[in-house]
Amino acid sequence: MTNSINEKVRCLIIGSGPAGYTAAIYASRANLSPVLYEGIQPGGQLTTTTDVENFPGYPEGVTGPELMEDLKQQAARFGADMRIGIATKTDLSAAPYKVTIDGEKVIETETLIIATGATAKYLGLPDENKYAGMGVSACATCDGFFYRKKTVAVVGGGDTACEEALYLASLAKQVYLIVRKPYLRASKVMQERVMKASNITVLFEHNTVGLFGEDGVEGAHLVKRMGEPDEEKVDIAIDGFFLAIGHKPNSDIFKPWIETDEVGYIKTIPGTPKTKVPGVFAAGDVADPHYRQAITAAGSGCAAAIEAERYLSEMGK
Numbered sequence: 001m002t003n004s005i006n007e008k009v010r011c012l013i014i015g016s017g018p019a020g021y022t023a024a025i026y027a028s029r030a031n032l033s034p035v036l037y038e039g040i041q042p043g044g045q046l047t048t049t050t051d052v053e054n055f056p057g058y059p060e061g062v063t064g065p066e067l068m069e070d071l072k073q074q075a076a077r078f079g080a081d082m083r084i085g086i087a088t089k090t091d092l093s094a095a096p097y098k099v100t101i102d103g104e105k106v107i108e109t110e111t112l113i114i115a116t117g118a119t120a121k122y123l124g125l126p127d128e129n130k131y132a133g134m135g136v137s138a139c140a141t142c143d144g145f146f147y148r149k150k151t152v153a154v155v156g157g158g159d160t161a162c163e164e165a166l167y168l169a170s171l172a173k174q175v176y177l178i179v180r181k182p183y184l185r186a187s188k189v190m191q192e193r194v195m196k197a198s199n200i201t202v203l204f205e206h207n208t209v210g211l212f213g214e215d216g217v218e219g220a221h222l223v224k225r226m227g228e229p230d231e232e233k234v235d236i237a238i239d240g241f242f243l244a245i246g247h248k249p250n251s252d253i254f255k256p257w258i259e260t261d262e263v264g265y266i267k268t269i270p271g272t273p274k275t276k277v278p279g280v281f282a283a284g285d286v287a288d289p290h291y292r293q294a295i296t297a298a299g300s301g302c303a304a305a306i307e308a309e310r311y312l313s314e315m316g317k
């Protein structure tokens, strides 16, 4: 059964992270009367963190929730229509594009800005939740600075894990790289760099089964050669535990129409937020396997709104 159109808009923004709110600020100031749907996590990933010290304009730092509330208020000031709701289905076969909200309401839009972010993968241990923001992180660039001259562990065996381990090794005293397999999946060059770093110890064939600590992470419970006859329990003392086992871009509902890479990151025309579908743009982490930072997400949200405005003006709409 096809739902009928409930509303027509010129610019629809899906997602309320730094990319979505920044797109809303620019689109509303350009008179596009944007409608934004916040999704399941209003304010996006930064609402799950405390200190953000690297977003320009806050010399003393700011908490994630405060930063996101500021961005929201700024968008509201220019009249952006921000609503609670989740995009559940899309039809981008032809303009105007149709987006279903909460499985019910269908919005027809001339331009669409996809800013649905990406979700870091975790091991699924209850301790990851217990110590969230208290020593567990999925972003070395964001949180590495808090672990200067301390001891940290990175979980993962791919290029990202090696990159994160090397980045942390430049700040921390000691880095453990916890690898499930007896080898690294990372490229040869990354493997070599990791092996050469004097303060990185690679723990091959180790699984993390828990974390411990009083007021934050003080160590990890590992099992070496788990399930084998010579299985061995190993505890390491650490101050921080970094996940680097990948991200899942929130792009599933756009996939029938929009090109993604093998992981699910939306492919845009290099240097722009344009997808191959005219009038459909992607901004922030959902289209960014490389940087995944609040400021880069905000920057691409700005670019997406500018492109949406240009597209509408070229189409005479």
Ligand SMILES: Cc1cc2nc3c(=O)[nH]c(=O)nc-3n(C[C@H](O)[C@H](O)[C@H](O)COP(=O)(O)OP(=O)(O)OC[C@H]3O[C@@H](n4cnc5c(N)ncnc54)[C@H](O)[C@@H]3O)c2cc1C
Pocket: 014, 015, 016, 017, 018, 019, 020, 037, 038, 039, 040, 041, 042, 043, 044, 045, 046, 048, 049, 051, 052, 053, 054, 055, 085, 086, 087, 088, 115, 116, 117, 118, 120, 137, 138, 139, 142, 143, 250, 253, 283, 284, 285, 286, 292, 293, 294, 295, 297
């Ligand atoms: C714990 C933590 C700490 C971090 N610390 C820092 C830091 O210090 N500095 C820094 O620069 N970066 C930091 N980051 C990274 C930063 O949060 C992200 O790069 C940034 O939030 C990406 O912004 P975004 O707008 O692309 O998406 P997100 O912030 O991921 O937001 C995605 C939005 O899309 C919405 N959404 C998803 N699917 C749908 C749907 N179907 N319908 C409607 N809405 C939908 C969600 O509800 C959410 O509002 C941190 C990340 C984490 C997890």
